[in-house]
Amino acid sequence: MDVEKAGSIAHESIKEDVSQEQKGAIEHPMPEILRSLSAAEYRKTGRRATLKMDIIIMPTLMITFILNFLDRNNIAAAKLAGITEDLHLSETQYQTCVSVLFVGYIIMQIPSNMIIGKIKLPGVYICCAMSLWGIVTAAQTVVKSFASLAVARFAVGFLEAVFFSGGLPFLQPTALGNAFGGLLAIAILKLDGKYGLEGWRWLFLVEGVVTVGLALLFAFILPNSPDGIKSLSETERAWVKFNYEKDQGQSDDRSEVSARQGFMLAVRDPKTWLMLATLYCIFTSAGVTNFFPPVVATLG
Numbered sequence: 056m057d058v059e060k061a062g063s064i065a066h067e068s069i070k071e072d073v074s075q076e077q078k079g080a081i082e083h084p085m086p087e088i089l090r091s092l093s094a095a096e097y098r099k100t101g102r103r104a105t106l107k108m109d110i111i112i113m114p115t116l117m118i119t120f121i122l123n124f125l126d127r128n129n130i131a132a133a134k135l136a137g138i139t140e141d142l143h144l145s146e147t148q149y150q151t152c153v154s155v156l157f158v159g160y161i162i163m164q165i166p167s168n169m170i171i172g173k174i175k176l177p178g179v180y181i182c183c184a185m186s187l188w189g190i191v192t193a194a195q196t197v198v199k200s201f202a203s204l205a206v207a208r209f210a211v212g213f214l215e216a217v218f219f220s221g222g223l224p225f226l227q228p229t230a231l232g233n234a235f236g237g238l239l240a241i242a243i244l245k246l247d248g249k250y251g252l253e254g255w256r257w258l259f260l261v262e263g264v265v266t267v268g269l270a271l272l273f274a275f276i277l278p279n280s281p282d283g284i285k286s287l288s289e290t291e292r293a294w295v296k297f298n299y300e301k302d303q304g305q306s307d308d309r310s311e312v313s314a315r316q317g318f319m320l321a322v323r324d325p326k327t328w329l330m331l332a333t334l335y336c337i338f339t340s341a342g343v344t345n346f347f348p349p350v351v352a353t354l355g
Contacts, residue, residue, distance in 0.1 A: 085297060089293055089294060100290055100291055100294050104287060104292075104294050104295050107284065107291065108284060108287075108295070111276065111278065112277070112278070119185060119218060119273065122185070122262075122265070122269065123185075125239070125262055126188060126189070126192045126215070126263065126266055127156060127212070129192075129258055129259065129262055130153060132237070132255070132258055133255035133259070134149060134255075136244050136247065136253065136254040136255035137254070137255060138253075141253055141255070142199070142200060142201060143201075144204075148201045148205075151205060152201070153208075155209045155212070156208045156209065156211055159208075159209045159212030159213030159214075159215075160212045160213070160215065160216045160219065161216075163212075163213045163217065164219070165318065165321050166318075167184075168321070169318060169321070171217075172317065175280075176279045177279055178277035178283070179274055180217070181217060181277065182271070182273050183274075184214050184217035184218060185217075185218060185266060185269075186266070186267045186270035186274075187214045188214035188215050188266065189264070189267035189268075190263065191210045191211050191214065191263070192207075192211055192259055192262060192263035192266060193259060193260050193262075193263025193264055193267070194207060194259075194263070195208075195256075195259040195263070196256040196259045196260040196263075239262075240258060243257050243258045243262070244258060281295040281296055
């Protein structure tokens, strides 16, 4: 009786939180497996489930974001290594290659978020995009002209947008990319001349291959749903699903909103435009990353 009473108290507490945090949201009945828990057991289950998910998901996202950052900004180190001279690029053409990457970001971010909400394997989708942008990064090894470099840069941005919009809350790894990205580039550029390849070609090749390799590994690690996290117990998995639906305010039904309706909802949502303004500021500040190394090189 005491256990049933405690479970009832925990259930009522959760219902009260839902009503306070989401006015007008549909209340979801707590699964029977959670109703049998006391309030203390419920909180302990939540902490264990969150820790287990963090151990799997957070390192994967952090490493992916670092690679995203490095593959996006390695063109600055390539300029120091002589890419503009080897491809006979003017300063305007170099700046165009830097900027066109963000055109791909702008085009793909909203459609990608719509796609990821409709498919059953979002983890595999992200890893596929990661492997593809790694392949394109490595393919920059063989570019011969301004046009081919610009197309490759656009493709990198288009594919990286799949991850960037979902990984935006985890911006801290960008600082890690800044911290050792330059040191990594210096080490790779020392391969200049090996097998007849310039240092900047080695830079694109090595970073691209590493990205592809880790993408294939992460495809087996990154879960597509709570059911894919084998370390979760049945109770912890029920806790994750219940709290996800509580936070969303409704069950996760991918078929109830069409792609067109989802797009129009995004266009009319003020948060979309706030995110665009935020990204505008972020991308504007990226000029420091892409142009500061060549400036420093001129200081002697």
